[in-house]
Amino acid sequence: MKALVIGSGGREHAIVEALSRSPQVNKIYCAPGNAGISKLAECVNIGVTDIEALADFAERENIDMTVVGPEAALAAGVVNLFNERGLKIFGPTKEAARIESSKEYAKQVMERFNVPTAGYRAFDNYDEAIAYVKAGKIPTVIKYDGLAAGKGVVVAMSLEEADAALKDMLLDSSFGKGRVVIEDFLEGPEFSFMCVVSGNKIYPLELAQDHKRAYDGDKGPNTGGMGAYSPVPFIGEEVKQRALKEIMEPVAKGLVNEGNPFTGILYGGLILTEDGPKVIEFNARFGDPETEVVLPRLKSDIYALFDAALKGEDFEIEWDNEAVLGVVLASKGYPGSYEKGVEIKGLEDVETSVYHMGTALKDRKLLTAGGRVLMVTGKGATLEEAHKSAMKSLAKIECPSLFHRSDIGKAAVKI
Ligand code: AMP
Ligand code: GLY
Numbered sequence: 001m002k003a004l005v006i007g008s009g010g011r012e013h014a015i016v017e018a019l020s021r022s023p024q025v026n027k028i029y030c031a032p033g034n035a036g037i038s039k040l041a042e043c044v045n046i047g048v049t050d051i052e053a054l055a056d057f058a059e060r061e062n063i064d065m066t067v068v069g070p071e072a073a074l075a076a077g078v079v080n081l082f083n084e085r086g087l088k089i090f091g092p093t094k095e096a097a098r099i100e101s102s103k104e105y106a107k108q109v110m111e112r113f114n115v116p117t118a119g120y121r122a123f124d125n126y127d128e129a130i131a132y133v134k135a136g137k138i139p140t141v142i143k144y145d146g147l148a149a150g151k152g153v154v155v156a157m158s159l160e161e162a163d164a165a166l167k168d169m170l171l172d173s174s175f176g177k178g179r180v181v182i183e184d185f186l187e188g189p190e191f192s193f194m195c196v197v198s199g200n201k202i203y204p205l206e207l208a209q210d211h212k213r214a215y216d217g218d219k220g221p222n223t224g225g226m227g228a229y230s231p232v233p234f235i236g237e238e239v240k241q242r243a244l245k246e247i248m249e250p251v252a253k254g255l256v257n258e259g260n261p262f263t264g265i266l267y268g269g270l271i272l273t274e275d276g277p278k279v280i281e282f283n284a285r286f287g288d289p290e291t292e293v294v295l296p297r298l299k300s301d302i303y304a305l306f307d308a309a310l311k312g313e314d315f316e317i318e319w320d321n322e323a324v325l326g327v328v329l330a331s332k333g334y335p336g337s338y339e340k341g342v343e344i345k346g347l348e349d350v351e352t353s354v355y356h357m358g359t360a361l362k363d364r365k366l367l368t369a370g371g372r373v374l375m376v377t378g379k380g381a382t383l384e385e386a387h388k389s390a391m392k393s394l395a396k397i398e399c400p401s402l403f404h405r406s407d408i409g410k411a412a413v414k415i
Contacts, residue, residue, distance in 0.1 A: 002027040004058055006048050007069025008034045010355035010375040011288035015067055016041045018295040022303040035366055036356025049076040058087045071285055075101045090306045092264040097284035103145045103181040106282050113254035115247050117279040118184040126170040133162045144169050145179040153222050186271050186278055191235050192290045193243055193268040197252050198309040199261045204244055206297055206319055207232040208290040216407045223335045227408030229325035229383055230293040243270055243277040292355045292375045293324040325386040325409050326377035327394055329402040334371035342368045342401040350393040353377045387413045
């Protein structure tokens with residue numbers, strides 16, 4: 001089989017790696033890919049939103065299955081176009097992907113199907129929004145209603161912070177058109193629950209925990225994610241089953257009943273409150289960096305899993321009992337502005353899996369090429385061992401323009 005993966009980050013590196021373990025896949029392409037991915041797949045220079053060129057490529061090369069990584073490709077309608085042209089693709093249509101691309105749509109879906117989530121109101125007028133915040137409780141959560149690469153969320157601990165966020169999103173239009181969702185603040189441990197979904201059918205994956213804030217101790221701005229691990233020992237099977245029954249199943253069924261069925265990865269960003277698991281956000285794709293710690297634990301053939309999902313067939317997923325923990329190396333300044341093109345050394349001495357998130361090769365040198373640059377992982381019988389192994393690898397990598405969190409996994413491992 002020939003597979004094409006769309007995307008260029010650590011998530012796609014992990015998807016490509018999982019596909020490379022499939023006994024039935026003998027050729028993998030990645031568009032556009034990155035320096036790390038190029039070791040396992042042939043990188044094709046097509047951008048993730050250039051959907052006509054992607055479809056032309058898949059047709060010309062007789063690709064058996066395309067797997068979509070990033071939300072931008074989904075929102076551009078890559079799945080709609082491939083479906084129209086009879087090309088096999090794993091991912092949701094742009095209509096179904098609105099569960100991620102519009103925070104307000106996601107909230108409406110949850111309301112309609114009685115899915116537990118924080119109370120909210122949506123605003124496009126600054127005066128009304130600030131009046132609502134002043135009348136409510138602090139902390140409060142302000143979310144830009146659109147795609148913002150995981151950076152459009154401000155958990156405001158003071159009225160001043162809330163005001164600044166509202167001004168930024170509604171008056172200065174930092175991300176585009178101004179509309180926000182203001183949400184009640186929820187408390188409890190967070191976890192990421194990714195499921196392969198095919199209409200009504202759900203194939204749950206193992207849980208992971210991400211670290212969204214930029215700095216140690218969950219300080220600093222929200223990012224796309226600074227590190228992750230799997231399994232999540234403090235979220236038991238009972239909570240997972242509850243999340244499946246109360247959250248994932250009603251959403252999948254509801255979308256089918258509304259004539260907007262979802263096929264692909266439904267990612268629930270969940271929080272375990274005193275009243276049980278509640279939804280913080282949905283994504284319509286694999287999480288990044290969660291994928292880099294979940295897929296290495298997948299024993300089953302991922303191509304067969306996607307294929308079964310596309311056909312709506314049963315599939316028993318097998319998992320490796322080992323734990324995986326990974327730390328993101330990001331460019332100093334991320335999630336704000338940062339320098340690119342700085343050389344990274346020492347990777348050749350690393351013995352564990354390192355996923356490239358934003359790298360480029362130039363004159364045989366490995367250079368930084370993004371905000372999040374590398375995800376350095378470790379594997380072991382326990383999370384402690386996985387942590388130790390990741391730390392050993394991390395110490396070998398040299399690059400003056402990178403930083404990382406030193407407390408990834410602290411909720412589960414003694415650091
Ligand atoms: P999101 O992009 O919606 O996942 O939000 C990013 C991060 O902001 C989450 O991972 C949480 O840490 C935090 N957050 C979002 N919504 C809430 C909420 N309602 N209550 C508490 N924290 C939240
Ligand atoms: N790591 C969170 C996300 O992929 O949105």
